Amino acid sequence: MPRPVWLAKYISEGGRVMARKDALLRLHQRLVAQRDDLRKKLASDSSLGTEYGAGTSDLGDVANDDAEREVNTQLASLESRELAKIERAILAIREGRYGKCEACGKSIPIARLQALPYTSCCINCQREQELAGESDAFDADWESAYDYQARQHDQELTLSDIQMEP
Template sequence: MARKDSMMALRQILIRRRDALRTALAGDLSLLKELRQQNNGDVIDAALDTAQDEISSQLAEVESRELTHIETALERMRHGNYGKCEGCAQPIPLARLQALPYATMCIQCQREAEKSGDLPAANLNRILDLGVADSEVSAGDLEIDVS
């Protein structure tokens, strides 16, 4: 398959994933609101509510982080610089994009950036990091979130 065709396929994957995440996040938020409204004063129920609340907000945080990566990738597609490494400006190998459609660097530059601690994605993670360990991030995120 030509690189351009593969890009089109990746765009479809990203859009579908983005829509799914948006739906999930919208669901999580309404669930959180429901839990708060059902606050009935029972200590055990309140503890369960809190646990459920925490799980939901942690999931929402992981999902919103991935959503940010995906939206950045789609933005880069609109500007025609998707698939170009932010480090060395070389095309990112297709196999890497297929494994991680929102990668913004080739593996070499990603590793360099991680070593120097100068990684845009890492800054983003710090802002969004509300206590979820990076090890809990989905397998698809591994190349970005090596800790």
């Protein structure tokens, strides 16, 4: 009885297809774990947002709270975008599209998927997108957050900073 075409390919590649499928299964498990961790972290972070500056009247504390809130907002935004990419990758696995470059259609090497499991492009297409300014990479406004913190730091005074008249 002749072997099915897909089975012949599987056998002829000496287990290579199976190894890729095993790697994709492990990546799926890793993505699900990352998704669950990020969901918990984002839920935890959103509940902490109301605690800043509660009942304090010290301007220094308020300024520090504002700076910390700005940094935490940037982190939450970054984590939210990462979560969306992870959920998109999990959906691609379910639909059988995972591991294929969305730009050129070629298989993304397992090493790249292990390094960045929610990637949707091979390294060459990603590089081309970045050079063309089309990258989906998230540019957090860290400079703005740092500048804000520096401005707030400039406004902080202690009693020793204030010169008293004789």
